[in-house]
Amino acid sequence: MASYSDLDLEDIAEWPLIPQLVVTVLFIVVIQAAGYWFYLKPKVENLERLKQRESVLKSTVRIKANKVATLPKLQAQLDELSERYDYLSRQLPVQKELASMLASVNEEGLKNSLTFTRIDWGQKQNQEFLYRLPLNIELTGDYHNIGDFSQAIAELPRIINFDDVDWQRVSQESSTLHFRVRAYTYQFKPEVKDEN
Template sequence: MAKYTELDVEDIVHWPVLAQVAVLAVLVAVLQAVGFWWYLDHKIEDLDQLKQQEIQLKQTVQIKANKVAALPQLQAQLDELSQRYDYLSRQLPVQKELATMLASVNEQGLKNSLTFTRIDWGEKQNQQFLYRLPLNIELTGDYNDIGEFSQAIAGLPRIINFLDVEWHRVSLESSTLHFRVRAYTYQFKPEVKDEG
């Protein structure tokens, strides 16, 4: 039997079977390694990218599922906000109610034994989605009567806020007060509909 170191590659067909199998095994291993590097390595990179995409898609689906799960709660909040908006909008006067509001303020003053020296609307002030309407009020009367008048104004069905309040005694000996206030109410701006 010949030694393996004396084998000639050109005479491979006459080698012993064990040597031929060993060379064939090495050749198959080399071909497998080259095939893996050339073909499968790129496929593994593609697979890794697909796995990353799968993770991202799962996260996206989870986020959307959480949003869908929160929809009933958001709808309930929206319904509550709509109800509050409707309630508040009913407390704001429309243009044709301004004269009635002025009459109601005057009536509350007379009920509380107050004497008006001025009561009129100021110039309408444009704000983001509202108009602010100043109401100038000047009157004289007793401290308690002015307090009851203020409370009665707060109880009116339309919103009137007192700001810039000033008062002083009519004279040093008198308990009668001169009361000046700039009050405000608000109106919604009419919605402008797009024509199109």
């Protein structure tokens, strides 16, 4: 029996069965390793990248689907806020209405048998997106009449808020009260137009 070192690769077909099987198995392993390394491994790495990308895209789709699902609710909220804004903005006076507002306040006082000692606008106060307009009111009258006057002011079509309210009896014996209040209304600032 010849030694395996004497085997010639060119005569492989004449080798004994075991060396032929060993060489064939080694040849198959080398071809598979080369096939894996040069063909299959890049495909597997690409597949892993695609799986990660798929995961990211699924998350993105999920987030966008949630946004789309909440869009009608957000639109309804926006519409409601827009309606409220429009309603409130209609209750704020424009400059040309200030005189008629003052006349309405005066008229409500007279209807309730009150005597004015002062009613005038204070200095306009600049705020973030509004002007606050103070209205100084001083009057005398009966407690219930002052209450009815306050309610009538609250029911006017334009917003007037009472603040810094002070009242006291005209004298110890009298039931007539001196009522002093600083009321406020608000105006939107005119929007600055771009001149470019």
